[in-house]
Amino acid sequence: QVQLVESGGGLVQPGGSLRLSCAASGFTFSSYVMRWHRQAPGKERELVAVITNIGGSTNYADSVKGRFTISRDNAKNTTDLQMNSLKPEDTAKYYCNAQRVFGLRVANYWGQGTQVTVSS
Numbered sequence: 001q002v003q004l005v006e007s008g009g010g011l012v013q014p015g016g017s018l019r020l021s022c023a024a025s026g027f028t029f030s031s032y033v034m035r036w037h038r039q040a041p042g043k044e045r046e047l048v049a050v051i052t053n054i055g056g057s058t059n060y061a062d063s064v065k066g067r068f069t070i071s072r073d074n075a076k077n078t079t080d081l082q083m084n085s086l087k088p089e090d091t092a093k094y095y096c097n098a099q100r101v102f103g104l105r106v107a108n109y110w111g112q113g114t115q116v117t118v119s120s
Helices: none
Strands: 003-007 010-012 018-025 033-039 046-051 058-060 068-073 078-083 092-102 105-110 114-118
Touching: 003 092, 018 033, 018 092, 018 114, 033 068, 033 078, 046 068, 046 078, 058 068
Parallel strands: 010 114
Antiparallel strands: 003 018, 018 078, 033 046, 033 092, 046 058, 068 078, 092 105, 092 114
């Protein structure tokens, strides 16, 4: 059974930090590209950060570049999102996503999300 379980969300003041973690099970984690997305109320889900399965290359949305860092531990089947210098506009539900392409088929898994609220 495939599972992605996010943790680490909460309430933080502007300028503060949080570290989100995503624990994966039920699939070959090291073969999947991992992403963090977020969705704020009334807005579309947006891609925040991605890390490849081979080489661990990373990429970020312009809005979080220099503040957020995505990482993965293939031995522990986890991916983290370190979020620094948080802003109120970072408030959203954050989702972990695993994706792998098998020829014409795409395996795409999502977690249930963890809420991040940035407010004073």
